[in-house]
Amino acid sequence: xxxxxxxxxxxxxxxxxxxxxxxxxxxxxxxxxxxxxxxxxxxxxxxxxxxxxxxxxxxxxxxxxxxxxxxxxxxxxxxxxxxxxxxxxxxxxxxxxxxxxxxxxxxxxxxxxxxxxxxxxxxxxxxxxxxxxxxxxxxxxxxxxxxxxxxxxxxxxxxxxxxxxxxxxxxxxxxxxxxxxxxxxxxxxxxxxxxxxxxxxxxxxxxxxxxxxxxxxxxxxxxxxxxxxxxxxxxxxxxxxxxxxxxxxxxxxxxxxxxxxxxxxxxxxxxxxxxxxxxxxxxxxxxxxxxxxxxxxxxxxxxxxxxxxxxxxxxxxxxxxxxxxxxxx
Numbered sequence: 001x002x003x004x005x006x007x008x009x010x011x012x013x014x015x016x017x018x019x020x021x022x023x024x025x026x027x028x029x030x031x032x033x034x035x036x037x038x039x040x041x042x043x044x045x046x047x048x049x050x051x052x053x054x055x056x057x058x059x060x061x062x063x064x065x066x067x068x069x070x071x072x073x074x075x076x077x078x079x080x081x082x083x084x085x086x087x088x089x090x091x092x093x094x095x096x097x098x099x100x101x102x103x104x105x106x107x108x109x110x111x112x113x114x115x116x117x118x119x120x121x122x123x124x125x126x127x128x129x130x131x132x133x134x135x136x137x138x139x140x141x142x143x144x145x146x147x148x149x150x151x152x153x154x155x156x157x158x159x160x161x162x163x164x165x166x167x168x169x170x171x172x173x174x175x176x177x178x179x180x181x182x183x184x185x186x187x188x189x190x191x192x193x194x195x196x197x198x199x200x201x202x203x204x205x206x207x208x209x210x211x212x213x214x215x216x217x218x219x220x221x222x223x224x225x226x227x228x229x230x231x232x233x234x235x236x237x238x239x240x241x242x243x244x245x246x247x248x249x250x251x252x253x254x255x256x257x258x259x260x261x262x263x264x265x266x267x268x269x270x271x272x273x274x275x276x277x278x279x280x281x282x283x284x285x286x287x288x289x290x291x292x293x294x295x296x297x298x299x300x301x302x303x304x305x306x307x308x309x310x311x312x313x314x315x316x317x318x319x320x321x322x323x324x325x326x327x328x329x
Contacts, residue, residue, distance in 0.1 A: 006026065009092065010308065012063060034086060036094070037073030039090075042114055042327050043303075058271070066088025070089055072113045080113075082102040082113055090311065111303055113291065117287055127152065131240045137162060138161070141156065143167065146322060151301060152212050152214075154300070157181035164182050166182035170321075170322055171189075184202055195219075199222070215248035240267060308329045
């Protein structure tokens with residue numbers, strides 16, 4: 001067992017403020033199902049920031065607390081594993097449940113392994129379990145220039161999407177989406193009227209079956225408007241609209257007539273809406289599969305590596321660069 005009684009960690013002292021690099025007591029197992037792991041890498045995600053804001057439904061219960069819901073660590077025998085932490089993972093050490101760890105494939109990079117799981121939850125689980133993804137579907141990824149959105153483009157293709165439409169604002173990331181598998185790219189920097197018109201045209205050519213939305217707010221309103229049906233004379237295609245994030249705003253205006261005129265289902269995808277079966281398969285099947293895809297060069301996640309001692313600065317880096325921040329001790 002690792003012997004130190006004080007470790008360095010990213011410690012949150014006040015909701016809404018960045019965590020600080022500080023001393024914190026070593027985690028101690030409460031039972032035989034828990035184990036201490038030595039952290040090798042842990043990512044900073046919107047979920048972590050939301051919990052640290054105090055406004056998230058899963059915010060920390062008490063402060064001070066170590067931040068970070070998951071990470072990659074080393075067991076005492078040298079085995080590398082991914083785990084969701086019982087304690088905060090952006091630290092030198094953390095507690096994990098022995099039954100909920102995923103062993104890294106031989107040769108798997110710790111940085112990539114730390115960055116990958118959250119995008120798999122936000123993309124693969126949203127597609128497979130909330131949208132009911134099947135081969136041959138047409139999928140629109142709204143907000144595809146973010147970290148998870150770019151992964152969603154690749155994973156949709158892996159799951160057999162016939163066509164993938166991608167939207168976003170970041171010009172550099174937009175230019176890369178075709179390389180990642182997008183068949184159509186729509187810039188959200190254009191006029192609202194053009195975005196609606198182009199989405200309607202695409203929907204008429206190849207009816208959209210699934211929308212995976214990372215933006216909500218105004219961009220979601222535009223996509224929903226474009227998908228609106230026209231009553232008995234223009235029966236709409238059935239669409240599953242799955243919201244995963246709210247980078248463009250927490251609320252939308254949703255006219256009743258849009259839902260009455262359109263065969264559309266609006267769903268959410270997150271820890272509170274995913275089934276126990278889905279979360280179990282994430283650990284046992286889906287994440288190991290996605291790790292293998294990453295190692296084969298078929299699923300990429302862009303990262304920016306920072307040191308734990310620089311957590312206050314790293315915490316404030318904007319996610320719209322399309323890179324996942326990964327912290328190393």
